[in-house]
Amino acid sequence: MSGCAGIGGVVLAAGGARRMGGRLKQLLPCKGEVLVHRAARTALEAGLRPVWVVVGAQAQAVWQAVADLPVEILLNPAWEAGQSASVRLAAAALRRARLAGGVFFPADQPFVPPALVTALCEAYCRTRAPIVTPEIARERSTPVLVAASIFPLLEELHGDTGARALFDRIPPLPLHWDAPQARAEIDTPADYRRWCPEGATWQGD
Amino acid sequence: MCGRFTLTLTTEDLQAAFHQFVFPGGVQPRYNIAPGQPVLAVPNDGRFTAAHFLWGLVPSWAKDPRRYRFINARAETAAQKPAFRAALRRRRCLVLADGFYEWQRLGDSRRPFYFTLKNRQPFALAGLWEIWMGPDGSEITTCALLTTRANALVAPVHARMPVILPPETWEAWLQPGEVDPATMEPLWRPYPAEAMQRWRVSPAVNNPRVDAPHLIEAVTA
Numbered sequence: 086m087s088g089c090a091g092i093g094g095v096v097l098a099a100g101g102a103r104r105m106g107g108r109l110k111q112l113l114p115c116k117g118e119v120l121v122h123r124a125a126r127t128a129l130e131a132g133l134r135p136v137w138v139v140v141g142a143q144a145q146a147v148w149q150a151v152a153d154l155p156v157e158i159l160l161n162p163a164w165e166a167g168q169s170a171s172v173r174l175a176a177a178a179l180r181r182a183r184l185a186g187g188v189f190f191p192a193d194q195p196f197v198p199p200a201l202v203t204a205l206c207e208a209y210c211r212t213r214a215p216i217v218t219p220e221i222a223r224e225r226s227t228p229v230l231v232a233a234s235i236f237p238l239l240e241e242l243h244g245d246t247g248a249r250a251l252f253d254r255i256p257p258l259p260l261h262w263d264a265p266q267a268r269a270e271i272d273t274p275a276d277y278r279r280w281c282p283e284g285a286t287w288q289g290d
Numbered sequence: 291m292c293g294r295f296t297l298t299l300t301t302e303d304l305q306a307a308f309h310q311f312v313f314p315g316g317v318q319p320r321y322n323i324a325p326g327q328p329v330l331a332v333p334n335d336g337r338f339t340a341a342h343f344l345w346g347l348v349p350s351w352a353k354d355p356r357r358y359r360f361i362n363a364r365a366e367t368a369a370q371k372p373a374f375r376a377a378l379r380r381r382r383c384l385v386l387a388d389g390f391y392e393w394q395r396l397g398d399s400r401r402p403f404y405f406t407l408k409n410r411q412p413f414a415l416a417g418l419w420e421i422w423m424g425p426d427g428s429e430i431t432t433c434a435l436l437t438t439r440a441n442a443l444v445a446p447v448h449a450r451m452p453v454i455l456p457p458e459t460w461e462a463w464l465q466p467g468e469v470d471p472a473t474m475e476p477l478w479r480p481y482p483a484e485a486m487q488r489w490r491v492s493p494a495v496n497n498p499r500v501d502a503p504h505l506i507e508a509v510t511a
Contacts, residue, residue: 149342153317155327159356
C-alpha cells in the first residue's frame, strides 16, 4: 500500500491485565481469532512492514498466538514496569530498522480497519506531521502513528505511559474517521460481551 | 552464518513431506524467515510434533533476554560454549526449511544466493532449543541453528553453512534426554554438495520486510 512505505507496525501485547475473568486480555477470542492476532493481522493487512509484537506477561502463550503470521517478536521482561518499557523497546527496533515511522497498536481494539491505518500513513506522508492519531466521534483514539523524529523521545519514556505522554508537547494531527466501532476497546467483561459475543459476525466497515 | 531461510510450504505440504511428524494447522508459505521470528521446529521431547520456537536462542541463565539472541551456534565448538553446551546435550531440534540464503561479500557489496536440495524437497536443519523463564514464571522457548564449514557448493559464497541432517539421522538427533556431544561429531559433516544447487537471487531478500515468491527467483548477473 503506497501510503505505508517505510512505516512499521508495533502491537503492544505485553501487559498483564486480567480483568476478563482471569484471562489475559490479548488472548481473548473475538470474531474467530484472539485479540493479539487480530491486531497483528490488521497491521500486516494495512501494509506495515515489519510488524513487531511486544510480549511480556505469558510471553510464550502470546507469541504462539501470532506464530502463523510473518511478525517479529520483541520480548519485554520488564512489562510490569508499565507500557513505556514496551514502547522503548519498540522505538529502538524502529530506529534500528531506519523506518520513516511506526504505528503503535493496542491489542484490545479489535475493530480498527486496515483502511484506517492506511489513512494514518497517507496523512503522515501528506503532512509530515510527527504524530498522527485517529479522531473518532470527536475523541482522540489509537493506533498512533509516530514519525522517526519521535523515536528518540519514545525511548526516553518512563512509567505506565506511551506516546500520549508526548501529546502536550507535540500535538498530534487528528485524522477524522467516521466509523465509531473503530475505537471500541475491550477493557471490561461488559465491553467484551458487547463487542465480541459468541457467534456474532462482524462485517467490517 | 545462516541468517535467512525459506519454508515455502503449507501444513498439508509439510504433512505429506514429513509423514513421521505432526504439524500445527495454518502454516503458510514463507520466503524470508528472519531472526526474531517464530520458526517451525520438531524438538526432542519424544512427541515428534512440530511447534513454533522463537529464532534467537536465549540461554536459561540470561538475565535480560534482549541481550542474548543467538541465531547460530558453531557446531564444532557448541559443546564448549556456555550458551549452547546444555542444549546440545539435552535440547536438540530439527528446524524445517526448503532453502536458505547466504551472502557473498564482494568488496563493500553483498550478493545473495539461494540454496536448495537438487530434488527441491524440504529438509531438516540441526537446531538447539532452550527454555527461558520469564519473571512471571512463564516459559519462552527459543532456538538457534547449528552451522558447519561450507561444502564445495556453498564455499564460493560463504565459509559457513547450516547443518542439514539427512533423514536417517533424525531419530538419533531427536532422542529425548542426554546425549554425549562427542558422538554427534559425524553429523557436522557438510551436506553433500552434489545433492544441492544454488542460484543468485535479487538483493530484495536483504530487506526482512519482503516475504514473497519472487525472492527465490534466479537473477542473472
